[in-house]
Amino acid sequence: MxxxxxxxxxxxxxxxxxxxxxxxxxxxxxxxxxxxxxxxxxxxxxxxxxxxxxTKLCRVCMNLTEDEICSIDKDTSRDHEIITVVEEVLDLLSFETGNIYKGVYYVLHGKIDPLNHIGPEDIYIQQLLDRVSELTSSRVNGLKKTRIKEIILAMNPDMEGEATAMYIRDRLKEVKKHNGVYFKITRLAYGLPIGASLEYADYMTLQKSIEGRNEY
Ligand SMILES: [Zn+2]
The missing domain is CATH 1.10.8.420 (RecR Domain 1)
Structure with a gap:
């Protein structure tokens, strides 16, 4: 050397x-x-x-982008009423590589991890809740209009991921109640081993887990 x-x-x-x-x-x-x-x-x-x-964060979904809004959110052929919440951009890339999903995303940039002093306020949870709240409280002709069909919680199947999913699920239920709207909250059906990382999952496994997702 x-x-x-x-x-x-x-x-x-x-x-x-x-x-x-x-x-x-x-x-x-x-x-x-x-x-x-x-x-x-x-x-x-x-x-x-x-x-x-x-490189900046997409102002819609927090994905990385060179523009204000990322290419996924700009894509009108995608179903913008289904949002998959992931921990990291790399998880989003895993779904995109397999071409198995046609909805949009929300990137938290982390997970709740009390041992490392990362609380809900340290990642983009509040922004997600604000966005969901905004999308489900707009009124068209005096009628409430839900513009979300489903939110898929795709946190990793480890302890912190599970805690993060539970926290978000409970807060989303509050939003549903407050806005008087219905949308599904689902969690991936894990054929993935506990402790596995979505980033390294092959797309067949991911496809199975997204097809078999359960209401959460
Ligand atoms: Zn975006």
Whole structure:
């Protein structure tokens, strides 16, 4: 490692900070970068440089986007009356990869985790409740109009995920009662092992769990 030129060493050390990358892989990747055409490297560097400033949260669903509203919420062919609530953007990507779901999402960016001092107010639960409240309380011609058919709670099947789902379910029930509306609240039917992560679930398993979801 010490025999590497300084800039190559720096890049290797940076790559080593990425998840799942050890020293050997980091070195290999750094050498690979060195062999790329200058133009590709510059483009890559510019993209990385603007990653933070260009990426923001969709103001509808908190998904990551370069615009105000993400491509999923802009897609009129999707069913906007079915909302799947996920912990992380990576979970959303798992559903999208399998092309098994045609509704929209809401991303919490975390889960309730008392041991690590993460409470409901630390993730985007209130924003979700506000959104649901707004969608179900609008009046058309004096009649109440529900613009949500179903909310699918797709938190991971671990203790924190379960606690988060229960908390949201109870708060959503309050919204239903308050607005005098009905929509289904469901939880994925887990063929997934307890403690498994949605991020790593194959799409067949995800498809089964979304098809067999239960009212919660
Ligand atoms: Zn969105």
């Amino acid at each position: 010490n025999t590497l030129p300084n800039n190559l060493k720096q890049i290797s050390l940076f790559l080593e900070r990425l998840p799942g990358i050890g020293e050997k892989t980091a070195n290999r990747l750094a050498f690979y970068l060195l062999r790329l055409p200058e133009r590709d490297l510059k483009e890559f560097a510019e993209t990385i440089g603007s990653l933070k400033s260009k």
